Amino acid sequence: MSKSRWSARRAALCAPAVLAAAAIGASAPAASAARSPEFAQGHAWRHGVVPPRPGIDHQGSNPPPAGAASGTNDLSFGGGVNGVGVTTGAPHMYLVFWGSQWGTQGTNSSGYATFSGDTKGVAPDLQGFFKGIGTGNDLWSGVMTQYCEGVPTGSQTCPSSASHVGYPTGGALAGVWVDESSSAPSQATQTQLANEALKAANHFMLNSTSGSRNSQYFIVSPHGTKPDGFNTPSGGFCAWHDSAGSGSDQVAYTNMPYVPDAGASCGASFVNAGTAGALDGVTIVGGHEYAETITDQFPVGGWLDSSGAENGDKCAWIKSGQGASQNLTLTTGTFAVQSTWANDFNGGAGGCEVSHPIVTSGGGGGTATVTVTNPGNQTGTVGTVASLQIHASDSDGGALTYSATGLPAGLTINSSNGLISGTPTTATTYTVTVTATDASTGNPTGSTAFSWTINPSSGGGCTAKQLFGNPGFETGTAAPWTSTAAVINSSAAGQPAHSGTYLAWLDGYGTTHTDTLAQTVSIPSGCSQYTLSYWLHIDTAERTTTTAYDTMRAQILSTGGTVLSTLATYSNLNAAAGYQQRTFNVSAFAGQTVTIKFTGTEDSSLETSFVIDDTALNVS
Numbered sequence: 001m002s003k004s005r006w007s008a009r010r011a012a013l014c015a016p017a018v019l020a021a022a023a024i025g026a027s028a029p030a031a032s033a034a035r036s037p038e039f040a041q042g043h044a045w046r047h048g049v050v051p052p053r054p055g056i057d058h059q060g061s062n063p064p065p066a067g068a069a070s071g072t073n074d075l076s077f078g079g080g081v082n083g084v085g086v087t088t089g090a091p092h093m094y095l096v097f098w099g100s101q102w103g104t105q106g107t108n109s110s111g112y113a114t115f116s117g118d119t120k121g122v123a124p125d126l127q128g129f130f131k132g133i134g135t136g137n138d139l140w141s142g143v144m145t146q147y148c149e150g151v152p153t154g155s156q157t158c159p160s161s162a163s164h165v166g167y168p169t170g171g172a173l174a175g176v177w178v179d180e181s182s183s184a185p186s187q188a189t190q191t192q193l194a195n196e197a198l199k200a201a202n203h204f205m206l207n208s209t210s211g212s213r214n215s216q217y218f219i220v221s222p223h224g225t226k227p228d229g230f231n232t233p234s235g236g237f238c239a240w241h242d243s244a245g246s247g248s249d250q251v252a253y254t255n256m257p258y259v260p261d262a263g264a265s266c267g268a269s270f271v272n273a274g275t276a277g278a279l280d281g282v283t284i285v286g287g288h289e290y291a292e293t294i295t296d297q298f299p300v301g302g303w304l305d306s307s308g309a310e311n312g313d314k315c316a317w318i319k320s321g322q323g324a325s326q327n328l329t330l331t332t333g334t335f336a337v338q339s340t341w342a343n344d345f346n347g348g349a350g351g352c353e354v355s356h357p358i359v360t361s362g363g364g365g366g367t368a369t370v371t372v373t374n375p376g377n378q379t380g381t382v383g384t385v386a387s388l389q390i391h392a393s394d395s396d397g398g399a400l401t402y403s404a405t406g407l408p409a410g411l412t413i414n415s416s417n418g419l420i421s422g423t424p425t426t427a428t429t430y431t432v433t434v435t436a437t438d439a440s441t442g443n444p445t446g447s448t449a450f451s452w453t454i455n456p457s458s459g460g461g462c463t464a465k466q467l468f469g470n471p472g473f474e475t476g477t478a479a480p481w482t483s484t485a486a487v488i489n490s491s492a493a494g495q496p497a498h499s500g501t502y503l504a505w506l507d508g509y510g511t512t513h514t515d516t517l518a519q520t521v522s523i524p525s526g527c528s529q530y531t532l533s534y535w536l537h538i539d540t541a542e543r544t545t546t547t548a549y550d551t552m553r554a555q556i557l558s559t560g561g562t563v564l565s566t567l568a569t570y571s572n573l574n575a576a577a578g579y580q581q582r583t584f585n586v587s588a589f590a591g592q593t594v595t596i597k598f599t600g601t602e603d604s605s606l607e608t609s610f611v612i613d614d615t616a617l618n619v620s
Helices: 122-132 190-203 259-264 280-295
Strands: 034-036 045-050 090-099 104-106 111-116 173-178 215-220 239-244 253-256 316-322 326-330 335-336 341-343 350-352 371-372 379-380 385-388 392-394 400-405 411-413 421-424 428-438 447-453 488-490 503-505 513-522 530-541 551-558 564-570 576-585 593-602 608-617
Touching: 090 122, 090 190, 111 122, 111 173, 122 173, 122 215, 122 280, 122 335, 122 341, 173 190, 190 215, 190 239, 190 253, 215 280, 215 379, 239 280, 253 371, 259 280, 280 335, 316 371, 341 503, 371 428, 379 385, 392 400, 400 411, 503 513, 513 608, 564 576, 593 608
Parallel strands: 090 173, 090 215, 215 253, 371 447, 379 447
Antiparallel strands: 034 316, 045 239, 104 111, 239 253, 326 335, 341 350, 371 392, 385 421, 400 428, 411 421, 428 447, 488 503, 503 608, 513 593, 530 576, 530 608, 551 564, 551 593
């Protein structure tokens, strides 16, 4: 699977679903909520959030007063577009940083892509937010799961049998791409934005509705640009979402400008005062568009009220009271978010919520199937750090919690993500049972059992151990590896992992490009075996059988960057189906601190992908 060009059949764009928006203004808020104006009517922006600027014609949607008829203010199902109404599986978010203006790429300590031109830190903030939703007992995402498709047009409730919006278990972020092939337009048109979304779908090889069914693309423009008139006198929006393509090639995308350029007009310091809130607007606006996309994937086939407002529009810029914007704490950090509309709030009268129980297709009720992947029998050594990532899936896409019995003394399991870690203290063989539980009603579970043998410490000059940190990239980020941007990917990005979910994908662009992946390790002396290994898959669009156009080198470097050994050089000529394990004796470097580095280089055309997984540097 490559990252190469998009099919020509995607050239046709569907006309944007135009949202009649509002002259922005002010109205008397409901007693339960002090809010700024949010939803507007009268300008031709796509479905999106508009600035919190008061005026005389505000027609925002507040929670209905006591005694209001049930459903009069609620969202109704629009019947779907091409059979799609909402995102029914776990949502996949693809971030596209558009244009060479983003500048020099780097990687921060969390493994997120950074850019010299991103002076406010928008890129890592978006990556952290979308990687974090669906983790840390996130119930902000639960609000959206009450909506569904497969019900009659005009429905305002969803039966348990309907296909509900999926929950982003383990995080929604599925891929990051920096499209630096040219500068982003200074004021991109809607057509240019749509074409960039189609190009992104090609990059991630999700070139049909079936491939993009649960995916959305954020087209993030760089500082100083004004996509579709953002931050201009004729603008009047902070972001919007729409769909591009047609028929089986339709994809959902968001025009995500460089939001801090608009300052407080698009949410800066809306939740957190001063510099602490400099990026509030980024995740308030980003979360608004994400939430609206998964409940109205191809506008206007999803859930809207009678005025055309979506779930985010109805709850934007609430300062206090019910549904006020607030901080959301995830495993990746704390981020400002707004509430979204819940039809089932207040006895069905509806209202804005930031937290809601997760609703699964089939209504939860124990009908979900939870499957835990057996990791195989394990071994370890007293005094040597152990780490094992447990993987599980839920047929309804619900949130899972993890527990374990029989773990070796000194090890524990993280209940949120299933990572077993610690340092074993007692040598014996243990029988471990790991259970994953769906948090929905009925608490369906899945379990698996395996043995874990802990051996005594060798007691001599060598302790058997594996030296790489994050050897299978299952944290979803690079650290403690360092890499160029977008090297660490999930299997949802188009290349299968050798095991688990994540992998390192070097090159695959079909243009002049270089990717690197490296980790520095201290190799102890006094051992008899020193083995470096990794699993490698190579695929290519090159057709030559004689010329190595694209290459990847595996090297050992000194800490100063001097190449000490080139272990192997691979090329498009080595392309083959599946993974192959590569092993090397690295005993010559015992007692040294060295850097293991992979460098992939492509020429100007026809992609070659070098995919690495399940690395190890074992000494014994």
